[in-house]
Amino acid sequence: MTDAQRSGCPINLSLEVLGDKWSLLIIRDMMFGNRRHFRELLTKSEEGISSNILADRLKTLLEQGIITREDDPTHKQKGIYSLTEQGIELLPVLAQMAAWGYKYLPVTEELGIRARLLSEGGPKMWAEFMDELRENHLGAKRRRRSGPSVGERLQAAYESVVNGR
Template sequence: MSMDRRSGCPINLSLEVFGDRWSLIILRDMIFGGRRHFRELLNASMEGIASNILADRLKRLMQLGMLTKADDPSHKQKAIYSLTEMAITLVPILAHLGAWGRVWLPVSAELSIRAELLEKGGPPMWDKFMDELRHEHLGMPLDTSAGPSVRATLQAAYEAVVAGRAPGASPAA
């Protein structure tokens, strides 16, 4: 977890940033799940992260420049975590990772529908998603606001699979 700087190899340095069991899970929940608060990340974590690990990783990701923290006006002790551009540009990597996992690993249907759609959408969909994230987390203007958001599309597909059958089809047997 320390900043070894074992070598200047890009792959090695990338691994030193999120080459652990939790950092990328947290970023995944923020990116695809839209989670911004400590409790959201803690309780909604499908894999069950411990609070001390979450606190440590959030601190570390902030030091690395992947996240920023801001006060929530509604609650003086509440903090809102935001993705930086550095983290937002991980979207293509996450898309590839999801696509690879979907092919080679025993993924569940409900949880892989998002990866499937993201893979089919390709770079145009990733770009649209990154623009939406820049809007949410960095306050950038959302110029090409065509149709529903990528996250909403992915979420709807996920819920369709959970509820019944294939996305788009009627939820009947």
């Protein structure tokens, strides 16, 4: 994992960090699937990442300041991975990518429902979800809102599609 530095273009630099088939999926699972431990990311992912790749990507994401790792007080071996502010701000990238994929690629109904809701919700919903992520990952205080959170709404919609078929 060397510093390539092919150019100082922001898109290129982003791709040097995230331009592979797995890194953004790990971020996705941390954001939408609330996976925080190595095993959760390893076994509960739709796509079946292998453990060496996961370990390598987590290391890179740590080095890049996109996630942090701390020991789990309830289990000496477990680590808890959290998104940093930098990581949380990848949400708009994921949201746009999800919207594009939803529109043009053969997305399944269950896995597409989140993308649809997030796309319809627009930047306002993204900002609200990012606030929730700040609360869960950074311990930030969030001002009280009425009704279910964005995360809960997305999860409920997903389960509704899964059950109602």
